[in-house]
Amino acid sequence: MSASIEIRNVTKRYGGLTVLEDISLSIAAGEFVVFLGPSGCGKSTLLRMVAGLEALDGGTIDLGGTRIDTLPPGKRGVAMVFQSYALYPHMTVAQNMGFGLENIGMAREDIARRVTAAADVLEIAHLLDRKPAKLSGGQRQRVAIGRAIVKEPKAFLFDEPLSNLDAALRGRTRLELAQLHARLGSTMIFVTHDQVEAMTLADRIVVMHNRRIEQIGTPMEIYRRPATRFVAGFVGTPAISILGVKAAELGPRGLTVDLGSAGVLQTRLQLPVAVPAAGGLEIGIRPEDVTVVPPGGDGIPARAEVVEHLGERTLVYARLPDGQQITAEADGRSTLRAGTEVKLRLDPDALHLFAADGRAFHVDAGGYDG
Structure with a gap:
């Protein structure tokens, strides 16, 4: 299941400081969109507003044609994967993946079915009885993604999920995420400051800077036809x-x-x-x-x-x-x-x-x- 996301004229302030100003963006159902920009540009704040972890000071957010910015996080139909894995150390992989479903009172057989299906997609079925201490960083990240998959959300939200991995593992996990998107066909928003992640994963990149969107386009449009000097200098290695x-x-x-x-x-x-x-x-x-x-x-x-x-x-x-x-x-x-x-x-x-x-x-x- 996937759904479109419509962000209209969204503004966010912390006291007298404006961190996002009149942001508008349309994301198609099934699209993989990356929010790219330097630290402090507002990309994670915008993601957290979609998730319901930050309140809006102006504008609206729709998911699949339904306004969600007035709903609590658990009612929005989205699932978020954080930079930190946030796994419970005393629980097995299966228990970690199914814990959120237990909290909403889902039947055990339904939880088991969803956990098994997600583990198969992520190729971690052989890890279901292990605890986090026995897993590598990449395996822990897959468990965190699996915890999102079992919720069967309309959209996945990733907040710099590869930041804690070493360079080689980041490359492998990028490939796995691309393959996961191809298999699920789900709407995904991915936040990063790493242009390589953006260029290799995105259907479209949203480059953010100084409270606003600088440019929206495919990876090669962003690279070959930057809209501003900032975009040209931020995307590309070497610069x-x-x-x-x-x-x-x-x-x-x-x-x-x-x-x-x-x-x-x-x-x-x-x-x-x-x-x-x-x-x-x-x-x-x-x-x-x-x-x-x-x-x-x-x-x-x-x-x-x-x-x-x-x-x-x-x-x-x-x-x-x-x-x-x-x-x-x-x-x-x-x-x-x-x-x-x-x-x-x-x-x-x-x-x-x-x-x-x-x-x-x-x-x-x-x-x-x-």
């Missing part, structure tokens, strides 16, 4: 390179930008009338769109300060003659070393233009898009 524009001129072919020591580039970027072609403009470019030119080739001069040999690719953190930093990508078999003088080539069709107010403008295969 996007930002270069100051010394001068810009708009011609029939697009915007020509003077990047100082990075040279003058002719782009297909356009600017709306409301944005002047000078003053506070910046260019952003992803590392994969900056290539190290083979010896003897033409390009922008730079000095490689740090070189990371990663096997499948080599990352080059370089500095331009005017002191600006830029990250480039070279072949995985590169023998380039730190301190080497290199030449770089920027893909003019992969540039992102940022206005002084942070708005972004892009070029794609279909032409200009702002």
